[in-house]
Amino acid sequence: MTRDFASATFGSTGVRVRRLGLSATYWPGKKTIYKGLDNGVNLFFLFGFDRQMVTSLRDILKTNRQDYVVVTGAYNYIWGYQNLRKTLEKRLRQLHTDYIDAFLFLGVTKQKQFPERARDEMVRFREEGKVRTIGVSTHDRAFAGQAARDGILDTIMMRYNAAHRGAETEIFPNLAAHNPAVISYTATRWRYLLRRPKRWPKEGRIPTAPECYRFVLSNPNVDVCLTAPSNLRQFEENLTALEQGPLTEDDMAFMRQFGDAVHDMKKWFM
Secondary structure, three states, X not given: OOEXXXXXXXXXXXXXXXXXXXXXXXXXXXXXXXXXXXXXXXXXXXXXXXXXXXXXXXXXXXXOHHHOEEEEEEEOOOOOOOOHHHHHHHHHHHHXXXXXXXXXXXXXOOHHXXXXXXXXXXXXXXXXXXXXXXXXXXXXXXXXXHHHHHOOOOEEEEEOOOOOOOHHHXXXXXXXXXXXXXXXXXXXXXXXXXXXXXXXXXXXXXXOHHHHHHHHHXXXXXXXXXXXXXXXXXXXXXXXXXXXXXXXXXXXXXXXXXXXXHHOOOOOOO
């Protein structure tokens, strides 16, 4: 894949994308979505209930559809198998589009939650031209690494930040053979990387949100890092990460040290 700090080619689609993608999960307002558009953001992630994103994309996709990458999917229900085709068709209707760029099986915490029949059905969607790439969103790094090595998925969406760096050894070394698109999320580790952890010096430095995004984007294996701001101000701050460029070696060392301190807090949902 061809990439620089601010842009990359998204997987097999051939579409150039800004490396900061936008999710409206926290309802940041339509002004935020169009602010992203004005700043070259052209990869958008949405759930079906993200009404702000859905209604905005309906208008955005009316022209130059080929310039945008829409990422969505069907959520993994561990207590029952979801109707993937029904979900896909609903997204197509919601967005008034003929295809989805990346259709993912979301929320896979263990490999067994992504059954073969799910992959087979998603492959059919791709063959029908209703999706351009298929993939998963997963916390199971071993599974993601194996999927990348075996080339069974076009897109891998996974957690990566200064506190969760396991992808550096379990996923990224396996990308070269098939070059799947890589989307990362939770660069701020649900904002815990913006807070002082226990036993961190009171006078010690605390990362900024742009530093968290720059940490992720400094890794060339990540095609796109998602940001999910709550408002326009947060989004404008996050956008500055693209302008500031890669972290220096000293800043990278600081982020890793701070990330270790945050990781040691061991929150139950992590």
